[in-house]
Amino acid sequence: MNFEFSEDQKQLRDQARRYLTEQSPPKAVRAVLEGNAPYDKALWKGLAEMGFLGVAIPEEFGGAGAGHLELCVIAEEIGRALAPVPFSSTIYLAAEAIMLAGSDAQKAKWLPKIASGEAIGTLALFEGVGNPSHKAIKVSASQGAVSGTKTPVADGAIANFAIVAARTGSTGREADIGLFIVDLTGDGVTRKPLANLDQAHGQAEITFDRAKAEPLGNTAEGWNILTRVLDRAAVLMAFEQVGGADRALEMGRDYALDRVAFGRPIGSFQAVKHILADMYVSATLARSNCYYGAWALSTDAGELPEAAATARISATQAFQHCSKNNIQVHGGMGFTWEFDCHLYYRRANVLALSLGSLTYWENQLIDRMRFRNAS
């Protein structure tokens, strides 16, 4: 047993951290947040050149073919830096869906473009208020086209293509849902950017009107594939969340060492120390659960569904906990636009909802644990 990243993987992490610290400073995040650009194009191109976008994509499809542990390492750094790029939509969701269920032709068409940064992808799943549920899907697919409205779609305004979950039958079962690849630059696609908590993680409404759609995998297996994609994305997103949680903890710690009140650094007061210790605890538990998820993801273990839900819940809680308490440690300054605390607070709360809410994953976890206990 070895429950740590390898030396090579740690080197990759250092390399990614150096790169992102330099290329994705808070100033760059703010430029996107404040609406000056829909995403950081130069950073996206740079990430592609560094080989980070294609790190888990096989070499035959233009990637580095390193694997999912390496992708976890990069995801953590993306989260630490709050990188304002469509990384999660394109890499965790679109690329994973294509790698999992795509035909050779679909892989050959999209994966090299993803690895090179040429194509931005996303998953069009939600249709208004609520969590992932096959019953909630009304967008319909027939005769090679989809119609209906998806909202919100992460990075929907800038994506080149989307994996769309659409209804193909009316039996009321999961088998009614199929997955389709839709070129968002083609006919029959209307997009509307939506204001949201973190403009550096843009959202959009997309309406399809008989937009050309190509099945991704067996259409009767759509919901099953989607569940597997969400599980994989949950692990990767959890690393992003842990990266953010760790950075928020560091910011709080550094400020507590620096800021003096009542004649002492505030970090010498037990009340403040205990806030920071609890932040460390939540971030550490989440990190350990993420490692479990990374192991399950990289080996495609039978435990993946349970490990993914565990990592997801733990990391969601940790990032929310650390980002809100980072503001608390900073006091009034933490609530200003000028300080970076709110960037992490926003991102924590957007990521907490992005693949289905905490409640949704809690339900998933309990169902999966029950299933395992029963079997």
Place this chain on the structure above:
Amino acid sequence: MNFDDTPQEAAFRAEARAWIQANAPKEFEAELSQPTVGRIKLKNRDILEESKKWQTKKAAAGWACLHWPKEFGGRGATPIERVIWQQEEGFYGKLEGVFLIGQGMCGPTMMAFGSDADKKKYLPPLASGEHVWCQLFSEPSAGSDVAGLRTRAEKKGDDWIINGQKVWTTGAHFSDYGIVITRTDPTQPKHKGLTMFWLDMKSPGVVVKPIKQANGQSEFNEVYFTDVKIPDSQRLGKVGDGWNVSLTTLMNERMSIGARQSTGFPELFAFCNDLMLEDGPAIDDKNVRSKLAGWAVKASGLKYTSYRSISALSRGERPGPENSIGKLVAGTMLQDIAMFAMDLQGASGALTDADSPSIAGQFQSILLRSPSDRIAGGTDEILRNIIAERVLGLPGDIRVDKDVPFNAIPTKGR
């Protein structure tokens, strides 16, 4: 990142499994395989005796204190092999509870500071369960402020004379030996005037009085020393260096307690799965599910945090202050879980009869036992200080007694 055994580890696992299969005390399988947060009952048999029997058998075959060197009764095993053994030993490992303090804390301290002759003489019987050891640290006036202890040791010729009182000493009533920290120079600031010794618990002048706890049981004791005479050869570490010696003990304590801490989660999950509420099984209730999920990820996080510690140990790193996390999280969790399980039982939750619902007072027993898990071996608050100061690098608390000679520090209360 993997869970796979190397070929060597797989061979070790197979050997361990075969031996356990052939030798484990299967007559207690039913009792030990039940969820047992709290007290274990072995039919009408004495748990100490049965624990010693199993430990002796393991020691004879080379399965005791696996990570200790062979010459001290261990096996020289790797940290991973130790985990493999624990996995294979499974619920029979519950029989090791009475040895935890001796083997987990006193042994490593003896190994680091004892004389070669004493190590060879006393460590093997500690490993084999023949001797039980206890750790005499806390005092009435020094709980979290461990270094505020007042038990005196005074040099008289080649001997030391110990006078004073210890408290919260787990297992002192059945221990053969103990390690004791004393004040040897009250004119020094409090951390500097301490010295550590080991002693025979049957030495003249040692009196052990069990304390009746809030849960009605007596696991802890008061221990009184009246003119207890021990030779200087029973000193561990240098005179005045007892604080550093005790830090070795405490670090091992947090590692060994943290890694084995019960969270109560498997018991709660099973309980919620079986319990029928008015509207159906408890586990279908939204509130129940949310609570369970929150605790599930904590229990899982602790498990994999300990795996990460073991990976670090196997690379040769020492157990560090980050191991404080295990007890900190598990202690509170155990208490909260007990309250939640009782809440689900409604008014019946207050009953402790063995006749009441299938769970037979289990969570009620945890409720009354769990406060001590948040105190013994470092309170939640002390553990948070350790994380804040020694992991995160925040400043130490302001200590008004720092640099003040111990005999000039005012004290009151217990």
